[in-house]
Amino acid sequence: MADFIRNPVVALPDPNPASHFSKEELVFTAEEKEKIAEYVAQYPTPDGAVMWALWLAQEKFGFLPSEVMRLVATELSLPYAQVYGVATFYTQYFKEKKGTFVLDVCTCFSCQFCGGYDILAYLEEKLGVKRGHTTPCGRYTLQEAECLGACGSAPMMQVSNGPYAHNLTPEKIDALLAAMEAGKPLPFVSVTLPQDEDEMGGNRRTDAEVVEHYAVPPQTKRTQ
Amino acid sequence: MKYTLIGICLLLIACGGSELASDEIYGAQDEAVDVIPVEAVLAEPQHYMDDEIAVAGTVHEVCQMKGCWLMLRGLDTGEGLRVHVERTETGEYAFTVPSDISGRYAVAVGTITTPEAEEEAHYQEDAPGTVPVLSMVAVGVRISPEESI
Amino acid sequence: MTKAGDWKSYKRVLLPPVKDLHHLDVYQEQGGYQALRAVLSDWKPEDVTAEVKLSGLRGRGGAGFPTGLKWSFMPPVKPDVPRYLCCNADESEPGTFKDRQLMEYNPHLLFEGILIAGYAMSLKACYLYVRGEFASWITLLQNELSKAYDAKLVGDNILGTDHSMDIIIHKGAGAYICGEETSLMESLEGKRAYPRIKPPFPAQSGIWGYPTTINNVETLACAPIIINRGGDWFAGVGAKKHPGPVLYGISGHVNRPGVYEYPTGMLITDLLEIAGGMRDNKKLKALVPGGASVPVLRADMIDGVTMDVESLQEAGSMMGTAGMLFLDEDTDMVAFLRRVARFYHHESCGQCTPCREGTGWMENLITRIDDGEGNLRDLDLLLDLCDQMEGRTVCALADAAAWPVRNTIKRFRGDFERRCRPAAWAVNA
Numbered sequence: 001m002a003d004f005i006r007n008p009v010v011a012l013p014d015p016n017p018a019s020h021f022s023k024e025e026l027v028f029t030a031e032e033k034e035k036i037a038e039y040v041a042q043y044p045t046p047d048g049a050v051m052w053a054l055w056l057a058q059e060k061f062g063f064l065p066s067e068v069m070r071l072v073a074t075e076l077s078l079p080y081a082q083v084y085g086v087a088t089f090y091t092q093y094f095k096e097k098k099g100t101f102v103l104d105v106c107t108c109f110s111c112q113f114c115g116g117y118d119i120l121a122y123l124e125e126k127l128g129v130k131r132g133h134t135t136p137c138g139r140y141t142l143q144e145a146e147c148l149g150a151c152g153s154a155p156m157m158q159v160s161n162g163p164y165a166h167n168l169t170p171e172k173i174d175a176l177l178a179a180m181e182a183g184k185p186l187p188f189v190s191v192t193l194p195q196d197e198d199e200m201g202g203n204r205r206t207d208a209e210v211v212e213h214y215a216v217p218p219q220t221k222r223t224q
Numbered sequence: 225m226k227y228t229l230i231g232i233c234l235l236l237i238a239c240g241g242s243e244l245a246s247d248e249i250y251g252a253q254d255e256a257v258d259v260i261p262v263e264a265v266l267a268e269p270q271h272y273m274d275d276e277i278a279v280a281g282t283v284h285e286v287c288q289m290k291g292c293w294l295m296l297r298g299l300d301t302g303e304g305l306r307v308h309v310e311r312t313e314t315g316e317y318a319f320t321v322p323s324d325i326s327g328r329y330a331v332a333v334g335t336i337t338t339p340e341a342e343e344e345a346h347y348q349e350d351a352p353g354t355v356p357v358l359s360m361v362a363v364g365v366r367i368s369p370e371e372s373i
Numbered sequence: 374m375t376k377a378g379d380w381k382s383y384k385r386v387l388l389p390p391v392k393d394l395h396h397l398d399v400y401q402e403q404g405g406y407q408a409l410r411a412v413l414s415d416w417k418p419e420d421v422t423a424e425v426k427l428s429g430l431r432g433r434g435g436a437g438f439p440t441g442l443k444w445s446f447m448p449p450v451k452p453d454v455p456r457y458l459c460c461n462a463d464e465s466e467p468g469t470f471k472d473r474q475l476m477e478y479n480p481h482l483l484f485e486g487i488l489i490a491g492y493a494m495s496l497k498a499c500y501l502y503v504r505g506e507f508a509s510w511i512t513l514l515q516n517e518l519s520k521a522y523d524a525k526l527v528g529d530n531i532l533g534t535d536h537s538m539d540i541i542i543h544k545g546a547g548a549y550i551c552g553e554e555t556s557l558m559e560s561l562e563g564k565r566a567y568p569r570i571k572p573p574f575p576a577q578s579g580i581w582g583y584p585t586t587i588n589n590v591e592t593l594a595c596a597p598i599i600i601n602r603g604g605d606w607f608a609g610v611g612a613k614k615h616p617g618p619v620l621y622g623i624s625g626h627v628n629r630p631g632v633y634e635y636p637t638g639m640l641i642t643d644l645l646e647i648a649g650g651m652r653d654n655k656k657l658k659a660l661v662p663g664g665a666s667v668p669v670l671r672a673d674m675i676d677g678v679t680m681d682v683e684s685l686q687e688a689g690s691m692m693g694t695a696g697m698l699f700l701d702e703d704t705d706m707v708a709f710l711r712r713v714a715r716f717y718h719h720e721s722c723g724q725c726t727p728c729r730e731g732t733g734w735m736e737n738l739i740t741r742i743d744d745g746e747g748n749l750r751d752l753d754l755l756l757d758l759c760d761q762m763e764g765r766t767v768c769a770l771a772d773a774a775a776w777p778v779r780n781t782i783k784r785f786r787g788d789f790e791r792r793c794r795p796a797a798w799a800v801n802a
Contacts, residue, residue, distance in 0.1 A: 086564065091547040110468055147549075151624035152623065193478070204393065223712070
């Protein structure tokens with residue numbers, strides 16, 4: 001038993017981790033506090049606002065080390081354990097430092113048979129890192145994601161928990177990476193319904209920044 | 225919340241209890257139109273087949289695992305109506321009833337069907353010796369607080 | 374049941390062909406929010422529920438439960454007890470991508486549906502739980518919602534009546550389990566999304582212990598259509614026991630994947646034709662009719678099968694979310710099942726042992742078979758494992774993980790046996 005406590009099967013979190021941020025950095029500004037108060041007002045108890053507050057903190061700090069979780073807990077007057085529990089449950093909250101761009105390539109279900117793994121392999125080769133790792137320059141983190149809900153426009157990926165990129169090909173990846181290098185924000189892509197193409201001659205939104213169409217998925221042999 | 229509840233309970237005891245207790249409803253909350261005694265349904269099931277009706281009777285057995293079925297019986301006959309709760313397409317129960325309602329008076333709303341052999345075999349495992357003539361897929365069960373006479 | 378060819382004249386109602394329908398002014402020009410106006414001025418709440426019951430609408434989120442009946446599970450209104458609606462937009466079932474497009478192209482239909490449901494059940498507020506990956510769509514929804522608030526369509530005293538209701542958008546953060554209704558409620562309450570034991574059912578004790586109803590996006594979007602056109606009109610569209618328009622999300626090895634709106638009860642073969650047939654004139658090998666959890670169908674099992682609860686049940690599958698994956702003859706079913714098993718292993722919340730350990734064990738076994746190191750008896754071990762998981766957990770995730778494993782092995786056993794190491798002695802196949 002004692003041995004089990006000394007050498008746990010699952011690594012326990014470090015009780016005194018080194019702080020990633022200085023005391024001065026670890027504060028919410030007045031606007032952010034106001035925003036959090038707005039979220040709190042939407043729920044009967046402050047607990048409900050935990051997820052929104054963690055999102056806000058992640059946008060501000062880039063990831064959620066324990067000191068940021070503590071900051072959120074203090075702001076909402078909740079126990080740290082609860083905030084820690086929530087933050088570690090969901091995959092989109094980053095518990096360790098990620099690259100500037102997090103590339104979530106979907107390889108699940110439809111994407112598996114429509115070239116998701118080809119895209120992942122191409123990115124692994126291009127960035128020189130394996131899935132689940134960050135490039136040494138700290139710009140890109142490559143991840144394999146579970147179904148992102150864009151199965152008709154497979155293969156696809158999501159960039160930094162934000163916009164989706166559909167119907168990926170190696171050329172498209174190159175263009176996307178070039179745009180990211182140049183610091184251009186990636187646009188929101190509206191995918192046209194096939195019935196709209198037939199009945200309305202194209203996308204129904206006139207305000208869509210970029211329009212994609214559902215296309216024949218590419219051939220692939222790679223399934224893992 | 226908890227303290228309010230305790231307060232209400234104390235108040236109820238102080239007032240003499242049962243007069244304020246009302247029916248417990250599980251599942252659909254609609255007011256049933258015509259309530260038919262279970263004896264009448266068992267006597268002439270062909271009249272009620274495949275229609276949504278409300279049947280009243282005394283609860284004899286209840287599923288002790290999940291509360292997903294109960295047996296309604298009339299006063300004078302040994303035959304019974306097996307009431308089981310509506311399920312979703314994936315097999316989950318839409319609602320369940322408490323397992324301690326034997327002997328209470330209940331009104332079940334649902335559709336009458338003939339029991340399927342396969343299903344019956346499962347129920348015989350669950351509660352041997354109960355012989356239903358009919359079964360019902362219930363969307364709601366109303367249970368009276370009083371023991372039936 | 375739809376007659377063959379009926380679909381050719383079908384006019385879309387969930388996503389009618391109107392440019393910029395997602396703008397509030399366009400939506401209102403097209404008669405939007407008329408159903409809400411009518412309901413608020415002339416209808417009694419219980420009549421709305423009765424109309425939805427009459428329409429025969431079944432939930433579009435996977436379980437296919439009659440919506441009107443679900444609404445009638447809400448207990449009588451008590452003063453000072455708030456009641457809530459949760460709109461489940463945590464669309465994470467693999468193969469499903471319809472709600473995202475509905476929210477992008479017709480968000481006000483969803484808002485109107487939410488408000489109608491809110492009136493029918495006398496609700497205080499609706500939490501619209503959108504999965505965190507849909508961040509861009511959350512921004513779109515927030516924009517349109519604030520316009521609806523400004524137009525007095527949502528909020529206090531809607532359209533000058535006594536009825537008030539808020540719609541609050543909640544952003545998830547990537548957890549498949551949050552699509553399960555009780556775990557969605559836990560997530561909303563700011564906890565780890567561990568499903569709750571039922572009873573109590575959400576209608577008795579939901580979010581923060583108050584009566585709650587949970588409906589899918591597409592289900593709620595049907596409510597204004599039912600009010601505008603009448604429950605009998607809706608009941609007459611598509612399959613008799615499972616009526617209404619439905620968004621089919623077609624993906625996989627077809628020429629024209631995408632989201633298509635057609636009535637329920639469509640022949641699967643018709644839908645394949647609509648989606649342009651199989652790519653490169655290949656033969657169909659397998660079809661998953663409603664998202665990863667539902668049993669896979671072999672190509673020879675789909676003749677005459679229609680997309681509705683009854684017909685699919687007869688064929689040995691389920692309607693699920695109507696997210697259909699077509700796979701061609703070159704598909705490796707072992708690799709398919711390996712990835713599906715991995716998905717469930719990744720997404721198991723870890724609350725119940727049979728699921729937490731079972732999904733991992735399943736993945737390991739299938740990986741072993743896929744790597745060519747499996748034994749024939751592993752197949753029976755997998756089937757036995759399914760028996761040990763199904764119905765032994767708090768929520769249905771373990772069942773949802775077991776169904777595809779059980780049915781893929783049963784229906785494509787040859788594919789699996791060929792990958793296993795040859796047996797040294799006779800085994801029971």
